[in-house]
Amino acid sequence: GYGRFGVYYDEGAANETTIESRFRLVVTATAESDNGLSFGAQIRYQANEHADGYSTRTAGFNTPRFWVSTGPFTVSVGQTLGALEFMPGAYAGSIGLTGLGYHNVLYTYGGADAYSSGSSGRQGVDVLYASGNWGVHLSYSPDQTTQNTGLTDTNERIAGYVSYTMANYTFAIGGQSSDAAGDTDAVVTAAGTWGNLEATLMYADNGANDDAYGVGATYQVGSATYISGYVTQNNDPAVDDTYAGIGFQHRLGGGTFLEGGVVDAAGTTKADLGLRFSF
Amino acid sequence: GYGRFGVYYDEGAANETTIESRFRLVVTATAESDNGLSFGAQIRYQANEHADGYSTRTAGFNTPRFWVSTGPFTVSVGQTLGALEFMPGAYAGSIGLTGLGYHNVLYTYGGADAYSSGSSGRQGVDVLYASGNWGVHLSYSPDQTTQNTGLTDTNERIAGYVSYTMANYTFAIGGQSSDAAGDTDAVVTAAGTWGNLEATLMYADNGANDDAYGVGATYQVGSATYISGYVTQNNDPAVDDTYAGIGFQHRLGGGTFLEGGVVDAAGTTKADLGLRFSF
Amino acid sequence: GYGRFGVYYDEGAANETTIESRFRLVVTATAESDNGLSFGAQIRYQANEHADGYSTRTAGFNTPRFWVSTGPFTVSVGQTLGALEFMPGAYAGSIGLTGLGYHNVLYTYGGADAYSSGSSGRQGVDVLYASGNWGVHLSYSPDQTTQNTGLTDTNERIAGYVSYTMANYTFAIGGQSSDAAGDTDAVVTAAGTWGNLEATLMYADNGANDDAYGVGATYQVGSATYISGYVTQNNDPAVDDTYAGIGFQHRLGGGTFLEGGVVDAAGTTKADLGLRFSF
Numbered sequence: 001g002y003g004r005f006g007v008y009y010d011e012g013a014a015n016e017t018t019i020e021s022r023f024r025l026v027v028t029a030t031a032e033s034d035n036g037l038s039f040g041a042q043i044r045y046q047a048n049e050h051a052d053g054y055s056t057r058t059a060g061f062n063t064p065r066f067w068v069s070t071g072p073f074t075v076s077v078g079q080t081l082g083a084l085e086f087m088p089g090a091y092a093g094s095i096g097l098t099g100l101g102y103h104n105v106l107y108t109y110g111g112a113d114a115y116s117s118g119s120s121g122r123q124g125v126d127v128l129y130a131s132g133n134w135g136v137h138l139s140y141s142p143d144q145t146t147q148n149t150g151l152t153d154t155n156e157r158i159a160g161y162v163s164y165t166m167a168n169y170t171f172a173i174g175g176q177s178s179d180a181a182g183d184t185d186a187v188v189t190a191a192g193t194w195g196n197l198e199a200t201l202m203y204a205d206n207g208a209n210d211d212a213y214g215v216g217a218t219y220q221v222g223s224a225t226y227i228s229g230y231v232t233q234n235n236d237p238a239v240d241d242t243y244a245g246i247g248f249q250h251r252l253g254g255g256t257f258l259e260g261g262v263v264d265a266a267g268t269t270k271a272d273l274g275l276r277f278s279f
Numbered sequence: 280g281y282g283r284f285g286v287y288y289d290e291g292a293a294n295e296t297t298i299e300s301r302f303r304l305v306v307t308a309t310a311e312s313d314n315g316l317s318f319g320a321q322i323r324y325q326a327n328e329h330a331d332g333y334s335t336r337t338a339g340f341n342t343p344r345f346w347v348s349t350g351p352f353t354v355s356v357g358q359t360l361g362a363l364e365f366m367p368g369a370y371a372g373s374i375g376l377t378g379l380g381y382h383n384v385l386y387t388y389g390g391a392d393a394y395s396s397g398s399s400g401r402q403g404v405d406v407l408y409a410s411g412n413w414g415v416h417l418s419y420s421p422d423q424t425t426q427n428t429g430l431t432d433t434n435e436r437i438a439g440y441v442s443y444t445m446a447n448y449t450f451a452i453g454g455q456s457s458d459a460a461g462d463t464d465a466v467v468t469a470a471g472t473w474g475n476l477e478a479t480l481m482y483a484d485n486g487a488n489d490d491a492y493g494v495g496a497t498y499q500v501g502s503a504t505y506i507s508g509y510v511t512q513n514n515d516p517a518v519d520d521t522y523a524g525i526g527f528q529h530r531l532g533g534g535t536f537l538e539g540g541v542v543d544a545a546g547t548t549k550a551d552l553g554l555r556f557s558f
Numbered sequence: 559g560y561g562r563f564g565v566y567y568d569e570g571a572a573n574e575t576t577i578e579s580r581f582r583l584v585v586t587a588t589a590e591s592d593n594g595l596s597f598g599a600q601i602r603y604q605a606n607e608h609a610d611g612y613s614t615r616t617a618g619f620n621t622p623r624f625w626v627s628t629g630p631f632t633v634s635v636g637q638t639l640g641a642l643e644f645m646p647g648a649y650a651g652s653i654g655l656t657g658l659g660y661h662n663v664l665y666t667y668g669g670a671d672a673y674s675s676g677s678s679g680r681q682g683v684d685v686l687y688a689s690g691n692w693g694v695h696l697s698y699s700p701d702q703t704t705q706n707t708g709l710t711d712t713n714e715r716i717a718g719y720v721s722y723t724m725a726n727y728t729f730a731i732g733g734q735s736s737d738a739a740g741d742t743d744a745v746v747t748a749a750g751t752w753g754n755l756e757a758t759l760m761y762a763d764n765g766a767n768d769d770a771y772g773v774g775a776t777y778q779v780g781s782a783t784y785i786s787g788y789v790t791q792n793n794d795p796a797v798d799d800t801y802a803g804i805g806f807q808h809r810l811g812g813g814t815f816l817e818g819g820v821v822d823a824a825g826t827t828k829a830d831l832g833l834r835f836s837f
Contacts, residue, residue, distance in 0.1 A: 003587060003599030005624040005635040015704045019681060021636045023599050023622035025585060027304060029282060031556035034532030039556040041282030041302050043326065047601065047622050060339065060618065064302035064326050066284040068554060077284040078300050123298060146294045253592030275626060277589035277597040306583060308561060310835035313811030318835040320561030320581050322605065339618065343581035343605050345563040347833060356563040357579045402577060425573045 001025040001044070006097050006260075006274015020098060020272060022048045024117055027061075038069040046118040063120045072131040080124035082113030083137040083159040088172045089189030092200030093216020093230030095247025096261025097274040103243040103265050104216045104230040110184030110206030112176055113141050113157050122157075123147050135163040135172075155179050161187070168193045181208040196220040202232070210235040214243075224251040234266070241266035255279065280304040280323070285376050285539075285553015299377060299551060301327045303396055306340075317348040320357075325397040342399045351410040359403035361392030362416040362438040367451045368468030371479030372495020372509030374526025375540025376553040382522040382544055383495050383509040389463030389485030391455055392420050392436050401436075402426050414442040414451075434458050440466070447472045460487040475499040481511070489514040493522075503530040513545070520545035534558065559583040559602070564655050564818075564832015578656060578830060580606045582675055585619075596627040599636075604676040621678045630689040638682035640671030641695040641717040646730045647747030650758030651774020651788030653805025654819025655832040661801040661823055662774050662788040668742030668764030670734055671699050671715050680715075681705050693721040693730075713737050719745070726751045739766040754778040760790070768793040772801075782809040792824070799824035813837065 001024040008020035025045040032038050043061045067076040084090065084107045093104045102108060113122055124141030138160040144151035161174030174187045185207045191200040199217040206212060214232030221227055229246035247261025260273035280303040287299035304324040311317050322340040346355040363369065363386045372383045381387060392401055403420030417439040423430035440453030453466045463485045470479040478496040485491060493511030500506055508525035526540025539552035559582040566578035583603040590596050601619045625634040642648065642665045651662045660666060671680055682699030696718040702709035719732030732745045742764045749758040757775040764770060772790030779785055787804035805819025818831035 001587065003597065003622070003624050015706055018705050019635060019683070019700075021622065021624055023587075023601055023624070023636075025587070025601070029280065029302075029304070029556075029558040031535050031558055032533045033535040037531065037535065039282065039535050039554065041556075041558075043302055043304070043324075045601075045619065047619065061324065061326065064282070064300065066282050066300055066302070077298060125298070147297050148294055252595065254590045256589050256591040256595065256597050275597065277587075277599075279587040279589055279599075308559065308581075308583070308835075308837040310814050310837055311812045312814040316810065316814065318561065318814050318833065320835075320837075322581055322583070322603075340603065340605065343561070343579065345561050345579055345581070356577060404577070426576050427573055 002276060002278045004097055004274055004276035006272060008098060009269075009271040011269040020274060022046065022098075036070060039067070040069070041066045044117040048118070062117055063123070065115070072129050074126075074128040076126040076128070078123065079115060079121040080113045080139055080141045081115045081126045081128075081137075083126070083139040083161045084112040084174050084176060084184060084187055085114040086137055087161045087174050087187060087189065088135065088163045088170050089191045089200045089202060089216075090187070091216075092189070092191060092198075092202065093214075093218065093228050093245075095228050095230070095245045095263065097259045097272040097276060100245060100247075100261055100263045100270045100272060101265055103245065103263060104202075104214065104232055106202050106204035106212045106214065106232065107184040107187055107206070109212045109234045109236055109239070110204065110209045111178070111180055111182055112159060112184050113139055120149075120151060122153065123149050123151070124157075133165045135161075135165075137161050155183075157183065178207075183207055206236065210237060212236070224253075225249070226251075228261075239266055281555060281557045283376055283553055283555035285551060287377060288548075288550040290548040299553060301325065301377075315349060318346070319348070320345045323396040327397070341396055342402070344394070351408050353405075353407040355405040355407070357402065358394060358400040359392045359418055359420045360394045360405045360407075360416075362405070362418040362440045363391040363453050363455060363463060363466055364393040365416055366440045366453050366466060366468065367414065367442045367449050368470045368479040368481060368495075369466070370495075371468070371470060371477075371481065372493075372497065372507055372524070374507050374509070374524045374542065376538045376551040376555060379524060379526075379540055379542045379549045379551060380544055382524065382542060383481075383493065383511055385481050385483035385491045385493065385511065386463040386466055386485070388491045388513045388515055388518070389483065389488045390457070390459055390461055391438060391463050392418055399428075399430060401432065402428050402430070403436075412444045414440075414444075416440050434462075436462065457486075462486055485515065489516060491515070503532075504528070505530075507540075518545055560834060560836045562655055562832055562834035564830055566656060567827075567829040569827040578832060580604065580656075594628060597625070598627070599624045602675040606676070620675055621681070623673070630687050632684075632686040634684040634686070636681065637673060637679040638671045638697055638699045639673045639684045639686075639695075641684070641697040641719045642670040642732050642734060642742060642745055643672040644695055645719045645732050645745060645747065646693065646721045646728050647749045647758045647760060647774075648745070649774075650747070650749060650756075650760065651772075651776065651786055651803070653786050653788070653803045653821065655817045655830040655834060658803060658805075658819055658821045658828045658830060659823055661803065661821060662760075662772065662790055664760050664762035664770045664772065664790065665742040665745055665764070667770050667792045667794055667797070668762065668767045669736070669738060669740055670717060670742050671697055678707075678709060680711065681707050681709070682715075691723045693719075693723075695719050713741075715741070736765075741765055764794065768795060770794070782811075783807070784809075786819075797824060 005021035028042045030040045063079045065078040122141040126139045129136040144153045157178045159176035163172035170191045186205040203213045212234045216230035218228040226249045231244045245263030250258040255278035257276045262271040284300035307321045309319045322343045342358045344357040401420040405418045408415040423432045436457045438455035442451035449470045465484040482492045491513045495509035497507040505528045510523045524542030529537040534557035536555045541550040563579040586600045588598045621637045623636040680699040684697045687694040702711045715736045717734035721730035728749045744763040746761045761771045770792045774788035776786040784807045789802045803821030808816040813836035815834045820829040
């Protein structure tokens with residue numbers, strides 16, 4: 001898990017500057033059968049001072065995920081991971097202590113299954129394959145009302161991606177079939193590294209929300225300091241605007257970080273600065 | 280704790296076939312005094328995709344139990360274990376990934392104090408004694424409204440059993456005094472092992488719910504494969520029907536299991552199949 | 559954390575004698591940077607059979623606290639510790655299994671920021687300094703409605719103390735500025751040890767709640783047995799009464815204790831007796 005704390009600024013909000021903190025505890029349990037099957041289960045506890053809904057005693061563990069792995073295959077049951085969320089390059093150019101809205105992640109302008117550390121997510125099944133240069137991920141979540149989970153979302157989603165890595169380049173293409181018109185239909189990413197620079201081109205067809213494209217990059221400027229940033233264009237007619245963000249990460253060693261960033265999110269400025277540590 | 284996931288079938292339910300999963304995390308804390316008293320406390324977290332009421336953020340830890348042990352005696356305070364629940368032979372013949380309703384447990388046709396991993400149970404006291412061939416368990420739970428616990432059950436229960444093991448045979452007899460007319464008054468079990476077969480005869484007097492009887496058995500058919508099953512008759516006039524179930528368990532080693540079962544529960548068929556692992 | 563269980567008596571309450579138990583689980587996560595900064599985060603889970611609001615599934619983890627330390631300095635963010643709560647001598651003379659209301663803690667007759675293991679507390683910042691004979695603690699909690707935490711308390715508090723230890727004597731003086739008229743303005747404590755006796759004089763100016771004073775002491779009567787007690791006078795016109803309590807602790811070794819106490823709390827008798835163990 002991790003802990004983070006710092007200051008968060010949101011231009012025009014009722015309270016523009018607030019103390020930001022989050023505690024995430026990851027509980028992972030595993031077992032292995034005699035024939036080499038790996039079993040696992042994971043729950044995550046998340047408490048967040050900043051955002052409503054994570055206050056004490058309303059915070060809690062998320063819905064568990066279970067998996068069994070053998071060789072290159074993993075089958076996951078329970079809370080859905082979501083192929084488009086876990087696609088290589090999806091989070092390229094992420095900035096700041098908090099992600100500042102993660103406007104670099106293009107499928108968020110549409111919609112897709114995504115794993116949530118702080119809520120119930122969607123119940124479904126993932127199949128993952130990773131071998132050599134190839135990666136494949138299929139995810140499926142049924143109409144949630146058919147699963148006796150108490151969830152009321154009747155949407156059904158099937159998604160997948162294929163990725164291929166060749167020397168310093170990684171290409172990934174993903175697609176999704178969904179009952180929701182505004183959900184993402186396709187995502188393509190192409191990433192490359194040149195010395196200290198890693199850059200990723202991204203494109204998404206967000207169905208009724210039109211398409212979006214952008215570039216995200218990270219540059220190592222010192223032995224322990226990294227600059228990240230992105231520029232994305234969301235053609236959703238309701239938005240039709242540009243998002244641009246830049247941030248830095250200074251690694252203090254031992255899993256501790258000083259991080260901050262600033263983003264122009266379709267005309268609204270957000271910024272954060274703080275300390276984070278992994279455990 | 281354990282994790283389990285698979286498929287659950289319930290004939291005639293609104294959603295007959297659903298994805299089944301459960302995550303149980305057991306937190307046990309112990310200490311020992313210089314004079315050899317063992318202190319302990321335990322809470323359990325349980326999240327269940329299948330059943331309503333265990334969805335994320337409504338799932339939580341159960342009510343704790345505390346105990347102190349010295350030699351053959353253990354005194355337990357907090358969530359009541361319940362003597363009839365912990366009686367030898369009570370769960371003989373249990374089947375499947377989920378227990379499929381545990382219709383082999385005869386006191387469930389009546390009522391008794393029982394420890395719950397996923398809810399508050401009842402607050403009370405247990406005294407356990409185990410020495411040589413003898414086992415004794417007394418449990419007491421007062422009117423819950425007198426305990427400032429927020430629980431509203433005014434029932435008061437005192438229960439106990441005595442068990443004796445002789446070579447390959449174990450006999451147990453238990454009784455309960457309760458304010459509820461439908462609660463179980465008495466339970467008797469007689470279990471024996473013959474080679475690969477373990478079989479248990481069971482009888483319960485469930486007070487106003489009349490009596491019930493049955494047989495449960497487990498047979499080891501291979502080096503790592505077990506077949507279990509039961510047939511029980513519930514004479515409760517509102518039911519007056521037979522329950523019959525059969526299931527298998529294949530042990531994959533390292534605390535991992537493939538399990539499944541099917542039950543005819545008074546005319547309704549239920550079945551399950553899945554993987555389980557302990558940690 | 560710890561577990562405790564026993565019996566609690568509250569004269570005149572709807573249920574005078576109840577089974578008392580509490581389970582507290584402390585989860586602490588830490589990391590250290592290459593340059594020697596210590597990072598930490600802590601959450602606590604508390605379930606209490608006795609008190610309303612801690613029943614199962616309404617019990618939960620408290621709001622997290624985060625800190626970073628270097629040399630004698632610690633900065634803490636998240637749930638506020640509160641300088642007056644952590645002042646030396648504040649809890650002198652505490653008795654019993656449960657504290658029996660902690661009427662020896664004089665600021666509780668007024669008001670101050672205080673860390674809570676079982677609830678949200680208040681979000682703020684603490685700065686602590688400890689070096690040689692000196693201790694300093696400053697705490698600040700802003701108007702909670704400006705922090706997007708969902709808390710509705712508009713009070714703002716800044717508090718601090720300075721303490722100095724000289725041979726067997728420790729002196730501490732603290733003050734607080736608050737928007738609430740009934741909050742504590744100042745606290746002074748003076749503690750000394752003479753052989754087996756430790757005694758503390760205490761005074762608090764509780765603002766609109768007038769002042770309070772008292773003495774708390776602990777005496778070691780045997781190799782593992784301690785007697786504690788206090789007498790305090792609360793001049794709050796609405797009370798204007800004396801509180802007197804006495805208790806014992808017998809240490810069983812290995813972090814296990816037998817504890818009990820009795821208090822005359824402004825005319826109401828409360829008592830408890832039970833076992834506690836640390837883990």
